[in-house]
Amino acid sequence: xxxxxxxxxxxxxxxxxxxxxxxxxxxxxxxxxxxxxxxxxxxxxxxxxxxxxxxxxxxxxxxxxxxxxxxxxxxxxxxxxxxxxxxxxxxxxxxxxxxxxxxxxxxxxxxxxxxxxxxxxxxxxx
Numbered sequence: 001x002x003x004x005x006x007x008x009x010x011x012x013x014x015x016x017x018x019x020x021x022x023x024x025x026x027x028x029x030x031x032x033x034x035x036x037x038x039x040x041x042x043x044x045x046x047x048x049x050x051x052x053x054x055x056x057x058x059x060x061x062x063x064x065x066x067x068x069x070x071x072x073x074x075x076x077x078x079x080x081x082x083x084x085x086x087x088x089x090x091x092x093x094x095x096x097x098x099x100x101x102x103x104x105x106x107x108x109x110x111x112x113x114x115x116x117x118x119x120x121x122x123x124x125x126x
Contacts, residue, residue: 005043014051021051027064029054029071060093 007018016024024030030050033041050071057067066085073081 002044005048007041007043010043010048010051013048014055016051016055024051024054027068029068031075057089060089061096062089 005013007021010016010021011018014021025033030047033043033047036042054067057070058064066089070082070085073085
């Protein structure tokens with residue numbers, strides 16, 4: 001039998017708040033969630049994996065509307081469009097990474113420069 005998770009367990013594993021979990025469910029980012037006899041929601045591995053994937057997309061600044069679009073396409077098994085959405089976002093991430101790497105290179109250059117100045121002025125710099 002496949003493991004199931006409470007909202008507390010989903011929250012703990014994903015670092016999402018209860019409100020965020022409920023909101024994602026409300027706007028249709030998840031397949032329907034079953035309820036136990038006592039009325040508590042019972043999430044499964046598919047839900048957990050979906051929350052983790054959404055968290056990764058959000059971390060890379062994908063807008064929630066774009067995530068909604070992707071999930072709708074995925075539910076409709078529109079694989080070509082799913083590919084397009086993710087590929088376009090991947091290109092944006094790669095561009096952001098290139099910008100960050102250029103910034104990091106500049107930062108390292110400046111740090112080396114100040115380390116050299118501190119050495120020359122007898123302030124250390126080791």
